[in-house]
Amino acid sequence: MSEFTRQPSKVAAKRFDRALWAIVLLAFAVRLLYVLTIAPEGVHGPDAPLYDKIAWRLVTEGRYAAEDHLGGMSRASRPVLFPLVLSGVYAIFGRRVLAPQMLQCLLGALTCGFTYLLGREMFSRRAGILAGVGAAIFPQLIYYCGTLTTETLHVFLLTCAVFLLFTGYKREAGVAWWFAGGVMLGLAALARSAMLGLVPLVGFWLMIATKKKRAAVVRFALVALGTSAAILPWVVRNYTVFGRVVPATTEGGYTFWVTNNLKATGGGECFLPEDTRAFEGLGELEADRLFYRMGLEFIRKNPGRFARLAAAKFVRLWRPWPHASDVGLTNAVIGGISFVPVLGLAIAGAMIAWRRRRDLLIFYCLIGYTTIVYSLYMAVTRYRAPLMPALLVMAGFTAARIIDRFGKAKAPGEVP
Numbered sequence: 520m521s522e523f524t525r526q527p528s529k530v531a532a533k534r535f536d537r538a539l540w541a542i543v544l545l546a547f548a549v550r551l552l553y554v555l556t557i558a559p560e561g562v563h564g565p566d567a568p569l570y571d572k573i574a575w576r577l578v579t580e581g582r583y584a585a586e587d588h589l590g591g592m593s594r595a596s597r598p599v600l601f602p603l604v605l606s607g608v609y610a611i612f613g614r615r616v617l618a619p620q621m622l623q624c625l626l627g628a629l630t631c632g633f634t635y636l637l638g639r640e641m642f643s644r645r646a647g648i649l650a651g652v653g654a655a656i657f658p659q660l661i662y663y664c665g666t667l668t669t670e671t672l673h674v675f676l677l678t679c680a681v682f683l684l685f686t687g688y689k690r691e692a693g694v695a696w697w698f699a700g701g702v703m704l705g706l707a708a709l710a711r712s713a714m715l716g717l718v719p720l721v722g723f724w725l726m727i728a729t730k731k732k733r734a735a736v737v738r739f740a741l742v743a744l745g746t747s748a749a750i751l752p753w754v755v756r757n758y759t760v761f762g763r764v765v766p767a768t769t770e771g772g773y774t775f776w777v778t779n780n781l782k783a784t785g786g787g788e789c790f791l792p793e794d795t796r797a798f799e800g801l802g803e804l805e806a807d808r809l810f811y812r813m814g815l816e817f818i819r820k821n822p823g824r825f826a827r828l829a830a831a832k833f834v835r836l837w838r839p840w841p842h843a844s845d846v847g848l849t850n851a852v853i854g855g856i857s858f859v860p861v862l863g864l865a866i867a868g869a870m871i872a873w874r875r876r877r878d879l880l881i882f883y884c885l886i887g888y889t890t891i892v893y894s895l896y897m898a899v900t901r902y903r904a905p906l907m908p909a910l911l912v913m914a915g916f917t918a919a920r921i922i923d924r925f926g927k928a929k930a931p932g933e934v935p
Contacts, residue, residue, distance in 0.1 A: 538648055542635050546655035547628035550664045554620045557665075562616060564666025565845050565901065571667055573597060574605035575614055588773050588791060593803050594760050596770040599753055600709035601669045616667065623664040623671040630675045630908065631655045637682045638912040640689055641879070642872075643919060650908075650915030653861065657911065658853045659904055662846060669710050670904045676707035677714065677885075678908045684721060684742070685881055688728065697738045701745020708746070709753060711905070712767035713892050718746050720884040728877045761804055769803045771896070772810030778828065778897045779814040781821075785831025787842070787899050832898035836890065841900040854900070861907075864914035871920060872913075882909045 562571045573585050583602065587593035605619055612618035635651025654660060663670035683700035686692065701718075708715040722739035729735035750766055757765035777789055792813070798806050818825045839862075840855030872879060886906055893902050 538644070538651075539632050539635060542648070542651035542655055543628045543632040545652070546631035547624055549655060550624040550627050550661055551621070553661050554617070554624060554665050558620070558662075559665070560616070562667055564663070564668045565899070566669075567667040569597070570602050570605060570669075571614075573602040574609055577602060577606035578609050578614075587770075587803070588789065589795065589798055589806065593769060595757055595765055595768055595803065598669060598708075598710055598712050598768060600706060601672050604672060605667065619667060620665055626675040627660060627664045627671050628655075630660070630671075630678050633675075633678045633682045634908040634911055637678070637685065637908065638915045640682070640686050641912060642916045645922070646912070646916040646919040648915075649918045650912045653911045653915060654908060657861070657907060658850070658857050659841065659901075660907060662850060662854075663901070663904060668901075670901055673707055673710040673714075674905050674908065676703055676710055677905045680704040680707055681881060681885065681909070687738070688725070688878075688881075691734075694741060697741035698745040698748075701742035701747075702749045703745075704742065705746035705749025707905075708767070709750060712771070713889075713896070714905075715746075715750075715767055716892065717885065717888055718743060720888055721881070724880045724884055727880055761802075763804060765804070769807045772807035772814070774896050776810040776814040776817075778832065779825060779895075780817050781824075783828055785828045785835060785898075787835075787897060829894045832896075833890065833894045836893050836898035836900065836903055838900065845899065845901065861910055861914045864917040865910040866913075868913035868915075868917040868920075871917065882913070885909060 562568055569585060573583065577583060583599060584592045584594055585597050587596050604622075608619045608622060609615075631651050631654040634654040635647045637647070638650035639647030660671075660674065663674075680700055680703035683696060683703060687696040687700060690696075704714070704718060704721070708717075721742055722735075725735040725739050726732060729738070754764060754766050757763075777783065778785070780792075782790065797809060801809065839858045840851045843851040846854065869879075869883075876883070886909060889903070889906055
């Protein structure tokens with residue numbers, strides 16, 4: 520068997536849980552140490568004060584609302600899942616930062632476990648171990664366990680979803696597996712609404728990768744059903760509030776306009792139009808649509824500038840070092856140093872595994888879709904955090920191949 524398809528023997532199966540638990544425990548210990556010793560105290564991180572306020576408002580007032588960019592209160596401007604989880608923690612432990620940080624340490628550690636499992640299913644046990652250990656010590660994934668932002672929760676849900684979908688495809692799993700993958704994908708969209716657009720791409724991947732097209736259609740239907748079930752409570756809630764179907768949030772229009780206008784630079788600056796009279800008397804949904812129309816009008820009149828802004832946002836998303844204004848200079852330097860080798864190894868892995876491109880198309884869809892979305896909207900390096908498990912799996916595969924090439928002994932239990 521090749522390294523792409525080799526299966527663990529009985530010996531490997533016995534040691535499987537040891538590797539998994541070792542990675543999870545390592546990841547949890549590293550994150551806990553960071554939170555208790557290095558992470559800044561109090562509410563910190565991009566958007567963290569806003570999420571803290573939304574969550575506490577849910578606890579004290581029982582309503583979901585947030586300050587919007589026009590100076591009013593919005594009722595669906597931010598993804599709901601993270602504030603909802605945070606409010607549950609606050610309701611039990613009080614408005615203390617350490618409790619949600621501990622939860623995020625656990626979720627981050629479980630993400631590393633799923634990264635290992637995903638690497639093992641896609642390539643080999645060795646590749647999975649390298650990917651899982653890499654995720655356990657990767658600075659960006661550790662850093663966001665200490666901030667009250669969506670990253671850690673979203674990365675966990677998305678990685679779990681990709682693991683379920685790929686493993687279901689590889690093992691030709693039954694109904695429950697595909698439905699569960701859809702549910703996790705739906706929950707990931709409730710944590711970061713842009714991911715809702717990934718659902719059709721799952722169908723595209725299945726149609727390309729699956730030989731039996733009827734089976735692909737059935738599997739995608741189950742995924743779509745699971746996703747719909749996950750977001751249904753939020754859709755129903757929004758319908759009762761607005762009288763219309765709102766599956767995601769109402770801030771997309773502003774985010775689209777603020778990075779596609781004459782004052783935009785491709786950076787993360789937030790500002791309002793010089794003349795806001797057009798927004799007077801508009802509801803939340805109407806204002807969102809007006810921002811979209813303004814952004815599209817700019818693109819229509821300035822296609823060249825739009826292309827330059829998109830290129831600037833692409834660079835901003837994929838540049839090696841995070842933004843020092845968000846994470847501090849030291850963390851930015853550490854982030855850049857750690858990201859470059861992972862990206863290089865991941866690109867090499869994609870080239871080496873090119874003959875399996877149909878199988879790995881789910882990774883390519885995820886990476887490509889995320890890149891396009893944030894090149895159109897607002898881009899910062901933290902938005903690529905959900906891609907890191909996929910990149911680490913590809914990097915782990917390359918590293919495993921390098922170890923094999925240099926004649927190291929095969930990992931115990933692997934069948935040559």
